[in-house]
């Protein structure tokens with residue numbers, strides 16, 4: 127199989143698997159227990175926390191483990207909004223992941239005013255509009271750092287300057303940015319940052335939330351675990367996996383960015399040259415080095431996905447999380463693509479185990495499938 131869907135999820139790295147395995151077998155202690163088994167688990171958890179912190183330039187005390195980014199985002203919202211109950215306004219963008227969008231819809235039903243900032247045709251946010259949208263009643267600004275569908279990276283440094291000036295709480299959904307671009311929170315004053323294990327070669331169902339040490343925090347699940355910031359026994363094996371995954375991502379980051387960029391660029395450039403009627407969705411620069419979102423005019427992406435799958439190639443049309451709802455990509459629609467263009471777009475995302483040979487095969491398969499669909503088109 128040629129796997130070009132790393133933004134949907136990543137396989138578990140063998141090093142990560144090896145690190146978590148003992149905690150699913152012999153080391154089954156509860157980290158809150160006083161016994162030796164418990165202390166071993168607690169110690170391993172402490173190390174995993176510092177590995178995650180190191181990847182993002184944070185302190186260990188600023189990292190809490192969650193069940194994934196959806197929970198991290200919900201926790202950040204709950205904490206920010208309940209710490210500041212008199213403020214009832216949330217600012218976000220039209221290109222957020224469904225985890226944030228769903229939450230905003232929920233808060234809207236609770237009476238919060240939501241401002242969704244629009245993006246231009248390249249997927250970029252207007253910073254003037256952002257500045258204007260923030261008012262004294264704004265409780266939270268929540269933005270995606272790097273887009274899961276297009277890879278477009280928002281200008282976070284400038285966004286931080288604005289939030290500092292306007293004194294507004296900032297949460298960043300960094301799920302796709304983590305392990306793909308260098309992040310140093312010791313130099314970036316933000317309040318909350320969400321990340322997920324299954325985008326950085328750890329299992330699904332584990333994530334973390336960064337909370338700045340000076341940010342007032344109110345837990346979503348009250349309890350004694352995670353230093354009183356998240357109740358419930360920790361998913362120890364998966365926390366250990368996330369720690370190891372963070373360590374590996376940290377070590378490989380610069381090398382992988384370069385290697386994956388070369389693979390992605392070759393795939394993208396050749397498809398744009400080789401096939402007529404193909405266009406790039408999103409900016410060319412300021413984009414994740416592993417992601418390419420292309421519109422193949424005159425085809426239906428869902429049909430292409432089926433044919434590509436039959437040929438052993440796995441990619442996606444938009445976000446995997448929206449596939450079940452069968453709604454066209456809100457991200458591409460927000461960028462002004464027509465309904466036809468949105469439904470003709472495919473996302474390719476390479477990763478740690480992608481090879482030159484896979485790109486060769488993909489470059490053989492994709493043009494054939496596109497040609498076949500165009501011939502069959504009414």
Ligand SMILES: Cc1ncc(COP(=O)(O)O)c(C=O)c1O
Pocket residue numbers: 133134193194195196197223225270272273274299301302321322323324331332333447
């Ligand atoms: C940008 C972004 N945010 C949030 C999520 C949700 O993460 P999780 O699956 O860990 O809940 C995803 C996962 O697809 C994502 O890509």
